[in-house]
Amino acid sequence: MEKQPSFEASIARLEEIARIMESGDITLEESIKLYEEGMRLAGFCGEQLKNAEEKIITLSDLTGEEG
Amino acid sequence: MECLALWQNCLSLKTRRESDGLSKYVLSVTQLNTYVKSILDADAVAANVFVSGEISNLSGHYASGHLYFSLKDEESIIKAVMFRAAASRLKFKPESGMKVLCRGRVSLFERDGQYQLYIEDMQPQGVGALSVAFEQLKEKLRKEGLFDEAYKKPLPLYPETAAVITSESGAVVKDICQIMTRRYPLCKLIICPVQVQGERAAEQMTEMLRKVNEKELADVIIIGRGGGSAEDLWAFNDERLVRTIHASKIPVISAVGHETDYTLCDFAADLRAPTPSAAAELCVPDGDALASQLLSLQRRISVAFKQGLDEKSGRIKALLALRCLGDPGYYRERRLERLELAVRELRHGYENILNMNKARYKNTLSVLESLNPFGVLRRGYAAVSKNGEQIFSVSKLHAGDFVSLRLADGVAECNITGTSKE
DSSP: OOOOOOHHHHHHHHHHHHHHHHHTOSOHHHHHHHHHHHHHHHHHHHHHHHOOOOOEEEHHHHHHHHO | OHHHHHHHHHHHHHHHHTTTOSOTTOOOHHHHHHHHHHHHHHOHHHHSEEEEEEEEEEEEOTTTOOEEEEEEOSSOEEEEEEOHHHHTTOSSOOOTTOEEEEEEEEEEETTTTEEEEEEEEEEEOSSTHHHHHHHHHHHHHHHHTTTOGGGOOOOOSSOSEEEEEEOSSSHHHHHHHHHHHHHOTTSEEEEEEOOOSSTTHHHHHHHHHHHHHHTTOOSEEEEEEOOOOTTTTGGGGOHHHHHHHHHOSSOEEEEESSTTOOOHHHHHSSEEOSSHHHHHHHHSOOHHHHHHHHHHHHHHHHHHHHHHHHHHHHHHHHHHHSHHHHOTHHHHHHHHHHHHHHHHHHHHHHHHHHHHHHHHHHHHHHHHHHHOHHHHHHTTOOEEEETTEEOOOGGGOOTTOEEEEEETTEEEEEEOOOOOOO
Protein backbone atom coordinates (compact mmCIF):
# COMPACT_ATOMS: atom_id res chain seq x y z
CA MET A 1 0.00 0.00 0.00
CA GLU A 2 1.26 3.45 -0.84
CA LYS A 3 2.24 5.44 2.21
CA GLN A 4 -0.16 8.27 2.95
CA PRO A 5 1.41 11.69 3.46
CA SER A 6 1.71 12.51 7.15
CA PHE A 7 -0.92 14.67 8.77
CA GLU A 8 1.69 17.33 9.38
CA ALA A 9 2.75 17.37 5.73
CA SER A 10 -0.89 17.48 4.64
CA ILE A 11 -1.72 20.44 6.85
CA ALA A 12 1.41 22.24 5.69
CA ARG A 13 0.51 21.58 2.04
CA LEU A 14 -3.05 22.81 2.64
CA GLU A 15 -1.73 26.04 4.07
CA GLU A 16 0.57 26.40 1.09
CA ILE A 17 -2.29 25.80 -1.35
CA ALA A 18 -4.47 28.38 0.40
CA ARG A 19 -1.62 30.90 0.22
CA ILE A 20 -0.93 30.26 -3.47
CA MET A 21 -4.59 30.47 -4.40
CA GLU A 22 -5.12 33.61 -2.38
CA SER A 23 -2.22 35.26 -4.15
CA GLY A 24 -4.36 34.91 -7.30
CA ASP A 25 -1.28 34.73 -9.43
CA ILE A 26 -2.08 31.44 -11.13
CA THR A 27 -3.73 30.14 -14.25
CA LEU A 28 -7.19 28.62 -14.31
CA GLU A 29 -5.76 25.16 -14.93
CA GLU A 30 -3.45 25.49 -11.94
CA SER A 31 -6.22 26.76 -9.71
CA ILE A 32 -8.43 23.83 -10.67
CA LYS A 33 -5.63 21.38 -9.92
CA LEU A 34 -4.85 23.07 -6.60
CA TYR A 35 -8.50 23.22 -5.65
CA GLU A 36 -8.90 19.51 -6.29
CA GLU A 37 -5.74 18.69 -4.37
CA GLY A 38 -6.77 20.94 -1.48
CA MET A 39 -10.22 19.40 -1.19
CA ARG A 40 -8.74 15.92 -1.34
CA LEU A 41 -6.18 16.70 1.39
CA ALA A 42 -8.75 18.42 3.59
CA GLY A 43 -11.00 15.40 3.24
CA PHE A 44 -8.13 13.07 4.07
CA CYS A 45 -7.16 15.06 7.17
CA GLY A 46 -10.76 15.36 8.32
CA GLU A 47 -11.27 11.62 7.93
CA GLN A 48 -8.18 10.89 9.96
CA LEU A 49 -9.34 13.17 12.73
CA LYS A 50 -12.76 11.61 12.81
CA ASN A 51 -11.69 8.00 12.63
CA ALA A 52 -10.71 7.48 16.21
CA GLU A 53 -9.56 3.91 16.03
CA GLU A 54 -7.77 2.54 19.02
CA LYS A 55 -4.09 2.62 18.33
CA ILE A 56 -2.71 1.78 21.72
CA ILE A 57 -0.18 -0.97 22.11
CA THR A 58 2.05 -1.94 24.96
CA LEU A 59 5.69 -2.48 24.34
CA SER A 60 5.57 -6.16 25.27
CA ASP A 61 3.13 -6.70 22.35
CA LEU A 62 5.55 -4.94 20.10
CA THR A 63 8.61 -6.89 21.13
CA GLY A 64 6.48 -10.02 20.89
CA GLU A 65 5.79 -9.18 17.25
CA GLU A 66 9.40 -8.54 16.57
CA GLY A 67 10.56 -11.70 18.33
CA MET B 1 49.37 31.29 50.14
CA GLU B 2 47.36 34.43 49.53
CA CYS B 3 46.45 34.67 53.17
CA LEU B 4 50.00 34.43 54.17
CA ALA B 5 50.96 37.17 51.79
CA LEU B 6 48.21 39.38 53.13
CA TRP B 7 49.23 38.67 56.67
CA GLN B 8 52.78 39.64 55.93
CA ASN B 9 51.56 42.70 54.16
CA CYS B 10 49.56 43.73 57.21
CA LEU B 11 52.53 43.25 59.42
CA SER B 12 54.85 45.24 57.27
CA LEU B 13 52.36 48.07 57.05
CA LYS B 14 52.04 48.07 60.76
CA THR B 15 55.77 48.05 61.22
CA ARG B 16 56.29 50.97 58.96
CA ARG B 17 53.54 53.08 60.45
CA GLU B 18 54.46 52.52 64.05
CA SER B 19 58.10 52.70 63.58
CA ASP B 20 58.59 53.99 67.12
CA GLY B 21 58.26 50.29 67.83
CA LEU B 22 55.51 50.09 70.45
CA SER B 23 54.89 46.66 69.18
CA LYS B 24 55.85 45.12 65.94
CA TYR B 25 52.96 42.64 65.86
CA VAL B 26 49.96 44.61 67.10
CA LEU B 27 47.03 44.78 64.71
CA SER B 28 44.06 47.07 64.72
CA VAL B 29 40.67 45.37 65.17
CA THR B 30 39.81 46.15 61.61
CA GLN B 31 42.98 44.58 60.38
CA LEU B 32 42.33 41.45 62.37
CA ASN B 33 38.81 41.13 61.03
CA THR B 34 40.00 41.74 57.50
CA TYR B 35 42.60 39.06 57.93
CA VAL B 36 40.18 36.48 59.30
CA LYS B 37 37.70 37.31 56.57
CA SER B 38 40.36 36.80 53.97
CA ILE B 39 41.08 33.35 55.34
CA LEU B 40 37.42 32.40 55.20
CA ASP B 41 36.90 33.84 51.72
CA ALA B 42 39.84 31.93 50.34
CA ASP B 43 38.64 28.59 51.63
CA ALA B 44 37.09 26.31 48.99
CA VAL B 45 34.83 24.46 51.42
CA ALA B 46 33.56 27.62 53.03
CA ALA B 47 32.80 29.07 49.62
CA ASN B 48 30.01 26.57 48.90
CA VAL B 49 28.44 24.67 51.76
CA PHE B 50 25.15 22.92 52.32
CA VAL B 51 23.90 23.42 55.83
CA SER B 52 20.77 22.09 57.38
CA GLY B 53 19.30 23.59 60.51
CA GLU B 54 16.39 25.34 62.10
CA ILE B 55 15.58 28.98 61.57
CA SER B 56 15.47 31.16 64.66
CA ASN B 57 15.35 34.86 65.40
CA LEU B 58 14.16 35.61 61.91
CA SER B 59 13.99 39.31 61.24
CA GLY B 60 13.02 40.34 57.83
CA HIS B 61 14.06 43.81 56.84
CA TYR B 62 11.04 44.37 54.71
CA ALA B 63 12.23 47.65 53.32
CA SER B 64 15.52 46.23 52.10
CA GLY B 65 14.25 42.73 51.34
CA HIS B 66 17.21 41.12 53.10
CA LEU B 67 16.60 38.32 55.58
CA TYR B 68 18.57 38.05 58.82
CA PHE B 69 18.26 35.04 61.11
CA SER B 70 20.17 32.30 62.89
CA LEU B 71 20.46 28.65 62.01
CA LYS B 72 20.67 26.27 64.88
CA ASP B 73 20.64 22.64 65.75
CA GLU B 74 20.56 20.99 69.18
CA GLU B 75 23.98 22.22 70.14
CA SER B 76 25.11 25.17 68.03
CA ILE B 77 24.00 28.29 66.28
CA ILE B 78 25.30 30.39 63.40
CA LYS B 79 24.21 33.80 62.12
CA ALA B 80 22.82 33.80 58.65
CA VAL B 81 21.91 36.42 56.11
CA MET B 82 20.07 36.10 52.83
CA PHE B 83 20.28 39.12 50.58
CA ARG B 84 17.34 40.41 48.64
CA ALA B 85 18.35 38.97 45.26
CA ALA B 86 18.49 35.45 46.69
CA ALA B 87 15.54 35.92 49.07
CA SER B 88 13.28 37.03 46.24
CA ARG B 89 13.79 33.68 44.50
CA LEU B 90 12.49 31.68 47.46
CA LYS B 91 9.49 29.51 46.70
CA PHE B 92 8.34 29.52 50.32
CA LYS B 93 8.11 31.88 53.24
CA PRO B 94 10.75 31.17 55.88
CA GLU B 95 9.57 31.16 59.47
CA SER B 96 11.24 30.77 62.82
CA GLY B 97 11.26 27.13 63.86
CA MET B 98 11.27 25.87 60.27
CA LYS B 99 13.81 23.24 59.32
CA VAL B 100 15.66 24.26 56.21
CA LEU B 101 18.44 23.17 53.92
CA CYS B 102 20.66 26.06 52.86
CA ARG B 103 23.37 26.51 50.31
CA GLY B 104 25.77 29.40 50.69
CA ARG B 105 29.18 30.61 51.71
CA VAL B 106 30.75 31.33 55.04
CA SER B 107 32.28 34.72 55.51
CA LEU B 108 32.84 37.35 58.12
CA PHE B 109 31.00 40.61 58.74
CA GLU B 110 33.96 42.82 59.55
CA ARG B 111 32.12 45.54 61.46
CA ASP B 112 30.80 43.12 64.08
CA GLY B 113 33.52 40.53 63.84
CA GLN B 114 30.69 38.16 63.28
CA TYR B 115 31.22 35.17 61.05
CA GLN B 116 28.06 34.12 59.32
CA LEU B 117 26.45 32.15 56.56
CA TYR B 118 25.58 34.08 53.41
CA ILE B 119 22.73 32.03 51.97
CA GLU B 120 22.17 31.75 48.21
CA ASP B 121 19.40 29.18 48.19
CA MET B 122 17.16 27.67 50.82
CA GLN B 123 14.56 24.90 50.86
CA PRO B 124 12.22 23.69 53.54
CA GLN B 125 13.56 20.39 54.71
CA GLY B 126 11.08 17.58 54.52
CA VAL B 127 13.15 14.60 53.64
CA GLY B 128 16.44 15.43 55.20
CA ALA B 129 19.26 13.57 53.57
CA LEU B 130 17.39 13.08 50.31
CA SER B 131 17.06 16.80 49.92
CA VAL B 132 20.74 17.37 50.40
CA ALA B 133 21.53 14.74 47.81
CA PHE B 134 18.95 16.26 45.52
CA GLU B 135 20.38 19.75 45.84
CA GLN B 136 23.93 18.55 45.40
CA LEU B 137 23.16 16.46 42.34
CA LYS B 138 21.05 19.23 40.90
CA GLU B 139 23.89 21.67 41.35
CA LYS B 140 26.37 19.26 39.79
CA LEU B 141 24.23 18.54 36.76
CA ARG B 142 23.32 22.19 36.36
CA LYS B 143 27.00 23.08 36.26
CA GLU B 144 27.54 20.43 33.61
CA GLY B 145 24.89 22.17 31.56
CA LEU B 146 22.38 19.31 31.50
CA PHE B 147 19.54 21.69 32.21
CA ASP B 148 20.56 24.37 29.73
CA GLU B 149 17.80 25.80 27.59
CA ALA B 150 20.06 25.36 24.58
CA TYR B 151 19.61 21.57 24.79
CA LYS B 152 15.82 21.68 24.81
CA LYS B 153 14.48 20.03 21.70
CA PRO B 154 11.25 21.26 20.12
CA LEU B 155 8.32 18.88 20.39
CA PRO B 156 6.75 17.61 17.16
CA LEU B 157 3.62 19.56 16.28
CA TYR B 158 1.73 16.53 15.06
CA PRO B 159 3.32 13.46 16.68
CA GLU B 160 2.60 10.19 14.95
CA THR B 161 3.71 7.93 17.74
CA ALA B 162 4.13 8.74 21.41
CA ALA B 163 5.85 6.44 23.88
CA VAL B 164 4.49 6.60 27.42
CA ILE B 165 6.95 5.37 30.00
CA THR B 166 5.03 4.84 33.19
CA SER B 167 3.42 2.25 35.38
CA GLU B 168 1.04 -0.04 33.58
CA SER B 169 -1.32 -0.04 36.50
CA GLY B 170 -2.93 3.01 37.97
CA ALA B 171 -4.90 5.97 36.80
CA VAL B 172 -2.06 7.81 35.10
CA VAL B 173 -1.69 5.56 32.08
CA LYS B 174 -5.47 5.45 31.64
CA ASP B 175 -5.73 9.24 31.87
CA ILE B 176 -2.98 9.75 29.33
CA CYS B 177 -4.47 7.26 26.86
CA GLN B 178 -7.93 8.73 27.25
CA ILE B 179 -6.86 12.33 26.83
CA MET B 180 -4.55 11.69 23.93
CA THR B 181 -6.93 9.53 21.92
CA ARG B 182 -9.73 12.00 22.56
CA ARG B 183 -7.69 15.03 21.61
CA TYR B 184 -5.77 13.66 18.68
CA PRO B 185 -6.62 10.12 17.53
CA LEU B 186 -3.94 10.23 14.84
CA CYS B 187 -1.20 9.67 17.35
CA LYS B 188 -0.35 6.05 18.08
CA LEU B 189 0.43 5.28 21.69
CA ILE B 190 3.06 2.87 22.85
CA ILE B 191 2.74 2.07 26.51
CA CYS B 192 6.13 1.21 27.97
CA PRO B 193 5.41 -0.40 31.32
CA VAL B 194 7.95 0.21 34.07
CA GLN B 195 8.09 0.40 37.81
CA VAL B 196 7.96 4.05 38.83
CA GLN B 197 9.01 3.64 42.45
CA GLY B 198 11.18 1.30 44.38
CA GLU B 199 14.71 0.13 43.92
CA ARG B 200 14.48 -0.99 40.30
CA ALA B 201 12.40 1.91 39.07
CA ALA B 202 15.21 4.21 37.95
CA GLU B 203 17.03 1.40 36.21
CA GLN B 204 13.92 0.20 34.39
CA MET B 205 12.98 3.68 33.23
CA THR B 206 16.54 4.33 32.05
CA GLU B 207 16.56 1.07 30.10
CA MET B 208 13.16 1.76 28.59
CA LEU B 209 14.21 5.24 27.53
CA ARG B 210 17.31 3.82 25.87
CA LYS B 211 15.27 1.15 24.10
CA VAL B 212 12.73 3.60 22.72
CA ASN B 213 15.58 5.76 21.45
CA GLU B 214 17.58 2.87 20.05
CA LYS B 215 14.65 1.44 18.09
CA GLU B 216 13.25 4.88 17.28
CA LEU B 217 9.85 3.70 18.42
CA ALA B 218 8.28 7.11 18.81
CA ASP B 219 8.72 10.74 17.94
CA VAL B 220 7.91 11.97 21.43
CA ILE B 221 8.24 10.40 24.86
CA ILE B 222 6.23 11.02 28.01
CA ILE B 223 7.84 9.82 31.21
CA GLY B 224 6.07 10.19 34.50
CA ARG B 225 3.89 9.00 37.28
CA GLY B 226 1.16 10.22 39.57
CA GLY B 227 1.59 12.12 42.79
CA GLY B 228 3.24 10.71 45.88
CA SER B 229 5.63 11.50 48.66
CA ALA B 230 9.10 12.83 47.91
CA GLU B 231 10.41 9.31 48.54
CA ASP B 232 7.89 7.88 46.08
CA LEU B 233 9.12 10.27 43.38
CA TRP B 234 12.74 9.69 44.22
CA ALA B 235 13.53 7.47 41.23
CA PHE B 236 13.01 10.51 39.02
CA ASN B 237 16.04 12.12 40.61
CA ASP B 238 18.32 9.26 39.60
CA GLU B 239 21.48 10.54 37.97
CA ARG B 240 21.61 7.90 35.21
CA LEU B 241 17.97 8.47 34.35
CA VAL B 242 18.45 12.23 34.24
CA ARG B 243 21.49 11.85 32.00
CA THR B 244 19.62 9.46 29.71
CA ILE B 245 16.78 11.96 29.40
CA HIS B 246 19.29 14.65 28.54
CA ALA B 247 20.89 12.39 25.93
CA SER B 248 17.60 11.28 24.38
CA LYS B 249 17.38 12.06 20.67
CA ILE B 250 13.59 11.90 20.93
CA PRO B 251 12.03 14.87 22.76
CA VAL B 252 11.00 13.99 26.31
CA ILE B 253 8.11 15.41 28.32
CA SER B 254 8.39 14.82 32.04
CA ALA B 255 5.23 14.52 34.06
CA VAL B 256 5.97 13.63 37.63
CA GLY B 257 3.50 13.98 40.46
CA HIS B 258 1.64 17.18 41.10
CA GLU B 259 2.29 20.69 39.93
CA THR B 260 4.36 21.52 43.01
CA ASP B 261 6.67 18.50 42.68
CA TYR B 262 9.97 19.11 40.97
CA THR B 263 12.36 16.28 40.13
CA LEU B 264 15.64 16.37 38.28
CA CYS B 265 13.92 14.69 35.32
CA ASP B 266 11.79 17.82 35.06
CA PHE B 267 14.89 19.97 34.65
CA ALA B 268 16.52 17.70 32.07
CA ALA B 269 13.38 17.04 30.02
CA ASP B 270 12.61 19.10 26.95
CA LEU B 271 9.30 20.06 28.51
CA ARG B 272 8.04 19.77 32.06
CA ALA B 273 4.36 19.09 32.37
CA PRO B 274 2.85 19.95 35.74
CA THR B 275 0.86 16.69 35.79
CA PRO B 276 0.57 13.53 33.64
CA SER B 277 -2.79 14.71 32.28
CA ALA B 278 -1.22 18.01 31.31
CA ALA B 279 1.57 16.08 29.57
CA ALA B 280 -1.01 14.32 27.43
CA GLU B 281 -2.51 17.66 26.45
CA LEU B 282 0.85 19.28 25.79
CA CYS B 283 1.99 16.31 23.72
CA VAL B 284 -0.64 16.41 21.00
CA PRO B 285 -2.55 19.19 19.28
CA ASP B 286 -6.24 19.70 19.97
CA GLY B 287 -8.18 17.75 17.37
CA ASP B 288 -11.20 20.05 17.61
CA ALA B 289 -9.04 23.09 16.97
CA LEU B 290 -7.42 21.23 14.10
CA ALA B 291 -10.79 20.34 12.65
CA SER B 292 -11.82 23.98 12.66
CA GLN B 293 -8.44 24.93 11.24
CA LEU B 294 -9.06 22.41 8.47
CA LEU B 295 -12.49 23.89 7.84
CA SER B 296 -11.06 27.37 7.63
CA LEU B 297 -8.36 26.20 5.23
CA GLN B 298 -11.01 24.53 3.12
CA ARG B 299 -13.03 27.72 3.14
CA ARG B 300 -10.03 29.81 2.21
CA ILE B 301 -9.27 27.54 -0.73
CA SER B 302 -12.89 27.55 -1.88
CA VAL B 303 -13.17 31.31 -1.64
CA ALA B 304 -9.88 31.80 -3.46
CA PHE B 305 -10.96 29.34 -6.14
CA LYS B 306 -14.29 31.10 -6.62
CA GLN B 307 -12.62 34.48 -6.70
CA GLY B 308 -10.20 33.19 -9.31
CA LEU B 309 -13.12 31.93 -11.39
CA ASP B 310 -15.05 35.17 -10.98
CA GLU B 311 -12.06 37.20 -11.96
CA LYS B 312 -11.44 35.09 -15.05
CA SER B 313 -15.06 35.00 -16.12
CA GLY B 314 -15.16 38.75 -15.58
CA ARG B 315 -12.30 39.08 -18.01
CA ILE B 316 -14.07 36.87 -20.50
CA LYS B 317 -17.21 38.98 -20.17
CA ALA B 318 -15.20 42.13 -20.69
CA LEU B 319 -13.70 40.63 -23.82
CA LEU B 320 -17.09 39.52 -25.12
CA ALA B 321 -18.32 43.04 -24.58
CA LEU B 322 -15.91 44.20 -27.27
CA ARG B 323 -18.04 44.40 -30.57
CA CYS B 324 -15.45 42.68 -32.67
CA LEU B 325 -15.64 39.51 -30.54
CA GLY B 326 -19.22 39.64 -29.38
CA ASP B 327 -20.73 40.25 -32.87
CA PRO B 328 -19.25 38.10 -35.61
CA GLY B 329 -21.08 40.25 -38.30
CA TYR B 330 -19.32 43.33 -37.08
CA TYR B 331 -16.32 43.12 -39.31
CA ARG B 332 -18.33 41.98 -42.34
CA GLU B 333 -20.65 44.97 -41.98
CA ARG B 334 -17.80 47.34 -41.61
CA ARG B 335 -16.20 45.96 -44.76
CA LEU B 336 -19.48 46.04 -46.67
CA GLU B 337 -19.89 49.66 -45.71
CA ARG B 338 -16.48 50.42 -47.02
CA LEU B 339 -17.15 48.53 -50.20
CA GLU B 340 -20.37 50.43 -50.78
CA LEU B 341 -18.64 53.69 -50.14
CA ALA B 342 -15.94 52.78 -52.62
CA VAL B 343 -18.50 51.81 -55.22
CA ARG B 344 -20.33 55.08 -54.69
CA GLU B 345 -17.13 57.02 -55.04
CA LEU B 346 -16.20 55.09 -58.12
CA ARG B 347 -19.55 55.72 -59.70
CA HIS B 348 -19.44 59.35 -58.82
CA GLY B 349 -16.00 59.71 -60.36
CA TYR B 350 -17.09 57.90 -63.46
CA GLU B 351 -20.05 60.19 -63.88
CA ASN B 352 -17.89 63.20 -63.34
CA ILE B 353 -15.52 62.15 -66.07
CA LEU B 354 -18.41 61.34 -68.35
CA ASN B 355 -20.06 64.71 -67.85
CA MET B 356 -16.80 66.51 -68.28
CA ASN B 357 -16.22 64.77 -71.61
CA LYS B 358 -19.75 65.46 -72.70
CA ALA B 359 -19.22 69.16 -72.10
CA ARG B 360 -15.96 69.12 -73.95
CA TYR B 361 -17.68 67.35 -76.87
CA LYS B 362 -20.42 69.94 -77.01
CA ASN B 363 -17.92 72.72 -76.86
CA THR B 364 -15.86 71.21 -79.63
CA LEU B 365 -18.97 70.67 -81.65
CA SER B 366 -19.97 74.33 -81.49
CA VAL B 367 -16.44 75.36 -82.40
CA LEU B 368 -16.65 72.99 -85.34
CA GLU B 369 -19.99 74.42 -86.17
CA SER B 370 -18.62 77.88 -86.34
CA LEU B 371 -15.95 76.66 -88.70
CA ASN B 372 -18.41 74.84 -90.98
CA PRO B 373 -18.21 76.40 -94.48
CA PHE B 374 -21.87 75.80 -94.93
CA GLY B 375 -22.49 78.13 -92.01
CA VAL B 376 -20.85 80.90 -93.97
CA LEU B 377 -22.91 79.96 -97.01
CA ARG B 378 -26.02 80.18 -94.87
CA ARG B 379 -25.09 83.73 -94.04
CA GLY B 380 -25.29 84.57 -97.81
CA TYR B 381 -21.82 83.86 -99.08
CA ALA B 382 -21.01 81.61 -102.08
CA ALA B 383 -18.03 79.48 -103.02
CA VAL B 384 -16.82 79.55 -106.62
CA SER B 385 -15.31 76.59 -108.36
CA LYS B 386 -14.24 76.11 -111.99
CA ASN B 387 -13.94 72.63 -113.33
CA GLY B 388 -14.06 71.29 -109.79
CA GLU B 389 -11.26 73.63 -108.64
CA GLN B 390 -11.94 76.08 -105.82
CA ILE B 391 -11.34 79.64 -107.04
CA PHE B 392 -9.96 82.12 -104.51
CA SER B 393 -8.90 84.92 -106.86
CA VAL B 394 -10.62 86.88 -109.58
CA SER B 395 -7.48 86.63 -111.60
CA LYS B 396 -8.23 83.02 -112.28
CA LEU B 397 -11.44 83.93 -114.01
CA HIS B 398 -12.02 85.19 -117.49
CA ALA B 399 -15.00 86.30 -119.40
CA GLY B 400 -16.76 83.35 -120.96
CA ASP B 401 -15.67 80.90 -118.16
CA PHE B 402 -18.30 78.62 -116.79
CA VAL B 403 -18.20 78.37 -113.00
CA SER B 404 -20.24 76.76 -110.28
CA LEU B 405 -21.57 78.86 -107.40
CA ARG B 406 -22.02 76.86 -104.29
CA LEU B 407 -24.73 78.34 -102.10
CA ALA B 408 -26.11 77.04 -98.85
CA ASP B 409 -28.89 75.11 -100.39
CA GLY B 410 -27.55 74.26 -103.82
CA VAL B 411 -25.34 75.01 -106.85
CA ALA B 412 -25.82 77.58 -109.57
CA GLU B 413 -24.04 77.25 -112.93
CA CYS B 414 -22.86 80.71 -114.04
CA ASN B 415 -21.22 82.33 -117.05
CA ILE B 416 -18.55 84.98 -116.31
CA THR B 417 -19.18 88.07 -118.31
CA GLY B 418 -16.30 90.10 -117.14
CA THR B 419 -13.83 90.53 -114.26
CA SER B 420 -12.35 93.43 -112.49
CA LYS B 421 -9.69 93.33 -109.90
CA GLU B 422 -9.85 95.60 -106.94
